[in-house]
Amino acid sequence: MNWIDILIGAAAGFVGGGALAYLIWDKALKKKKDSIVAEAKSEGDVIKKDKILQAKEKFLQLKSEHEKYIHDKNSHINNLENKLKQRENGLNQRRDELNRKTKEFETTRKEVEAIRENLNAQLQRVEHKSEELDKLYRQHVEKLEQISGLSAEEAKSQLVESLQEEAKSEAVSYINEIMEEAKQTANKEAKKIVVKSIQRVATETAIENAVTIFHIESDEIKGRIIGREGRNIRALESATGVEIVVDDTPEAIVLSAFDPVRREIARLALHQLVTDGRIHPARIEEVVQKVKKQVEEEVVETGKRTAIDLGIHGLHPELIRLIGKMKYRSSYGQNLLQHSREVANLSAIMASELGLNPKKAKRAGLLHDIGKVPDDEPELPHAVLGMKLAEKYKEKPDIANAIGAHHDEVEMQSLLAPIVQVCDAISGARPGARREVVESYIKRLKDLEDLALSYPGVMKTYAIQAGRELRVIVGADKMSDQETEQLSFDISKRIQDEMTYPGQIKITVIRETRAVSYAK
Template identity: 90%
Template sequence: MDINLIFAVAAGFVGGGGLAYFAWNKALKAKKRKIVAEGMAEAEVIKKDKILQAKEKFLQLKSEHERYINEKNSTLSNLENKHKQRENMLNQRRDEINRKVKEFETEKREIEVIRENLNAQLQRVEHKNEELEKIYKQTLEKLEQVSGLSAEDAKAQLVESLKEEAKSDAVAYINEIMEEAKQTANKEAKKIVVKSIQRVATETAIENSVTIFHIESDEIKGRIIGREGRNIRALEAATGVEIVVDDTPEAIVLSAFDPVRREIARLALHQLVTDGRIHPARIEEVVQKVKKQVEEEVIETGKRTAIDLGIHGLHPELIRLIGKMKYRSSYGQNLLQHSREVANLSAIMAAELGLNPKKAKRAGLLHDIGKVPDDEPELPHAVLGMKLAEKYKEKPDIANAIGAHHDEVEMQSLLAPIVQVCDAISGARPGARREVVESYIKRLKDLEDLALSYPGVMKTYAIQAGRELRVIVGADKMNDQETEQLSYDISKRIQDEMTYPGQIKITVIRETRAVSYAK
């Protein structure tokens, strides 16, 4: 009984398990079908999305492709148009060349015809010359037979008779001219000089040794001076000009005997004040730029002067020397203005005397170029100017007029006395020159040259009307003890060799600089 019960229970378990498995399997299959159906539906949605994305991508690519094709077509069309235009231009050029070739061939044929005609005419002329030569010889032989004299003897007798007659006529004519010249020469010469002076209305220019630099407000003075005076010291050292900042309202005084230095200092100050950045490094940079600017201005002034006076064909170096005259003075008289005046006077006087006014004007303009050379050899300025004119291919009579205007070489043409007289006229006008200024400038120049002759000295500046001499030496050329010795040596030499009023302060400046570049 227990076994049957057990079997029954076991069979119940097995049957229940089978039913349970069957039910679970059926539920599992139903779930699988549901999952598959859901997956198919989701796959269908994804498929549709992908198809839409593919279509959009296709349409986008198609649009880009069409745009690319259109651009290529446009480019090809432009290239075809350019090609057609170029082809048309080439065809036009070819037609033009063909036309010119035809014209050239026509002209060539005409030239050949003219050449043949000229050759034929030359042959006829040569033939006639031969016939004339024969006739001349026959006539000469007949004359010799008739006169009983050879051609040389007859010529000699005729020349002697004409010579005696010419001598007597010439003596009478010369005496007549000399008498008339004695009566009128003095009067005519004065008239020519007066006319020449009246026709040149150049103002007399006296140069001073100071320049006034105007500023907008007095507060700029403090910026120019700088902390503890470093800006003004740097500016004075770079330009060699004494800068006087006093109580004068809205003005600074620039003092130097050299007009070039004053001009450089004025322009540099103008740029610094306009820019607003004023410090030692900036000052040196601006001064260097201004020096180049002044050099360009010198060349431009020379060109403008030559054009104003109508003088052409001057060598570029002579033009530069003419421009330098603007910044030089002779006995206080501006050298360029003096030379222009002498040029105009010389041209007018030459025209009055029946000579070439253009040559006279050229010689008058160049007569003082020996005062502005780059180096200063121990030669009189007239002789040096003559050598410069010869070096730069000026004509001999112009070079001689330059060299002879102070009687240092012999005059060889009438240009020389004209230039000499006009130079004297220009300098002799009342107030045109001041001897004191010239001697003052020469003394300051000699003072600078004396200090510059020592080895290691880079720059020298005479300031405060010659009461102070600043000497700038290279830091690598001498030490501090040697600078003290140099200052003493210069002072002793000035005492022994020069004459000067009062006393002169010698300041030797030695600076050490370290320069590097960040790259």
């Protein structure tokens, strides 16, 4: 029994302790629950306040955007209203103008009808008077026939014959006067056209040499350019085809080559190498290749810019590239591109003065020397080669002929050819355009005339067209026609052997007999 009591007591104690523990735990749980609920309420209040603030900000933003939208809409509507008002005003003005013109038209129509009625009345009176005059004329003719004893047709034929003879004699003298006046006027007008053309084109001349000076900051760079045992300078000369002269000249290196394109490539390559600081054979070859591409692009760009400046369109890309190459080519010290631009402008002005197409003349003037810058070097004169290139790239026949005929190597077939020839002579042969001072220029012309005067039978010599043509006048009694041909050949041969001159010189030997008489 004791054990049972003990077990019952233990069970009762356990149950009591569990109940007490449950009460304690339940109280703690309620307390914790209350604290969690309080924290949640406080966090909820904070979140609620944040959301309200965000909602207010969003509302204000939307309100501002809406107001801006409404303002923009109102501005747009106002602009449209203003435009509509302006259009309405314009339509009203046009309507008023139309009404005014309609009234004027009605008034004019009435005046025209009145004038027409007046003219019809006058025409009727004129017809009546004309009939009366015809009647009086017939009566007068009949009286004259009775008095003279000749019919009207016989008198008319006699009068016509006498008038024809008189008119012929007067016409001959009148024609002679007109021809003389036309000759004088033609010379004067031709001189005016040439002078105006020259005055209206002012082009700077550019003198180029066969060497280019490359400036360096210090003489230390010369050693780096030469390289160990000269390997750098040999690689540079081999890659560019330019002779590089490194001497005692302070802070300068001389680039020598006849081809100006190669000199420009060498100059740009040297500039990049010196700026970069890495100078060795592999780097030299790399830079030269890059510079060649740059120069080719610059050539094409120069050709395009030149064509745009002159207002010439539709050129073949290869012709544009050849025009760009002219920038690096010179002829007797005169820059070829500058010369071609000057010839183009002169040709256009002269064609305008003569009533021809200035655009065609400008195109032919620009292209006239493309035969000097081909990629290969065929054994052809540059004018003929330029003509073939123009024909190859679909230029018109008259332009191709003007290119080929500007040195008289092919026959001229249009008026463009002499215009281009004259303008080429004006640009290339005037003093100062090419590398000749005035004294040497005048001396060359004097030597040319003296050379021809040294032959027996020569009476006078004239160097014309700035030394591009030599005219030799011989006596008709001192030389035969065959001898004049031989004299022309001998003079041309001697000029080739003994003299230096730009371009070509045309020798014309004139043998003539003149009979002159005077009517007093």
